[in-house]
Amino acid sequence: MRLQVRRRLTPTVLTAAAVAGVVTFSLVASAPAGNAAARPSSAYAVSAEGQVPIAKTPYAESLDGKRQTSTALELPKNPLISVRAGTATAGNDSASVELFDIVIGPDLLSQVKLPPELQQQCASLPKTGAADLPLPDLALPDLGLPLPKLTTKDLPVKNLPDLCNLLLNPPKSLLGIDSLNVWCSGNQGGVDIGSLTLLGQTIKLPSTKQGATLPAAPLATITVNSQGKHSDGAFTITGLTINLGGAETINLASATCAKPATKTKPKPKPQPVNPAPAQVATPPSAPVPTPVKTHQPVTG
Known part of the structure; x- marks a missing residue:
């Protein structure tokens, strides 16, 4: 299935990678990332580094464990990639991403x-x-x-x-994806990929689990279901990572699960101390009188 044209692609490394027609699909686990600082749960739909940088969009982060959601109906203007809609959600030790109608490299071969x-x-x-x-x-x-x-x-x-x-x-794009969903909960997660086309040809993935691969090629690599654990106990899963000859890297649908920072319990307020009741002095008891025998004169 061909996706609709979004915009004309200006010359980028993506164009050369498409013309070369060398793309690799692989499912691998990434090495643990060393970061001792605790991080919150987070998620983003699209990011790119290289000749066409794109910030994490949309991006959601949960600092206190409460559910946070961010949605974008379009990306910042760029010649590299477009999406119809993307939603990122992060919560208490959970995160997810939904992406629809992803187009990478629109109208690239029409320049040739x-x-x-x-x-x-x-x-x-x-x-x-x-x-x-x-x-x-x-x-x-x-x-x-x-x-x-x-x-x-x-x-x-x-x-x-x-x-x-x-x-x-010429096909309408280098890579077209109907939908891409990623989720994580604790230290596990999963990926669901809809129909995928490469230069107009439908690509059937053997699996979205780690370990399955398609033939390798030298200039561009597409990694599916990349997973990694961080030194602080967080877990990250990324649906698709597209590396174009080392000059451009695109990440699609990435979710990080980490327990939120422990809330500091307020110190109990000191309780007022009741003073001891004052001691009342007891007056000394009067001595019991001693009877005195006397002789009274007799008259009469």
């Missing part, structure tokens, strides 16, 4: 004009036996990028009819 000799060969293809015709080795236009010069033999085609079709009917 067929050399006159190739145009002639494509126009005169025989009705039968064309698949057996050899591929011509013709230089492609210089894209002004720090990459080797490319020829028609670098394109991902098997024969001359495929080459003619690719250049005469």
Whole structure:
């Protein structure tokens, strides 16, 4: 399935990687990241570093364990990538990301004009036996990028009819993804990827679990379901990481689960001390009188 054109791609390293047609799919675990400082749970939909930097968008972070959600209907203007919608959510030791209609490298092959000799060969293809015709080795236009010069033999085609079709009917994007969902809870998580197309061709992933791979290639690598544990106990899972020859790295749908910082309990207020009741002095008891015997005179 082809996604709709978003905008015209200006020359970037992405264009050369697409023209080279060399992409790797792999599912690997990343090395633990060394960070002793405690971090909160967080999530973001898209980020990119390199010739076309893109900040984490949208981004959500939970500092106190309460559920936080951030949504973006479009990315900052750039020639590299577009999405229809992205939502990032982070909470108490949990995080998730939802992405829809992702387009990377729109209209990239439309910039390549067929050399006159190739145009002639494509126009005169025989009705039968064309698949057996050899591929011509013709230089492609210089894209002004720090990459080797490319020829028609670098394109991902098997024969001359495929080459003619690719250049005469260029795909709408380098990479198109219907949907990408990522989640984590505690120290585990998962990835769900919808229909994926590469240069107009549907790519079927063998699995989204760690360990499965597709054939390797030198200029661009797509990593699926990259997972890593941090030294502070946090866990991060990233749906797709696209490395374009080391010059551009795109991360799609990344979630980090970490228990929120422990809340400091307020110190109990000191309780007032009741003074001891005053001692009341008891007056001394009067002595018991002692009777005195006397003789009274008798009269009469």
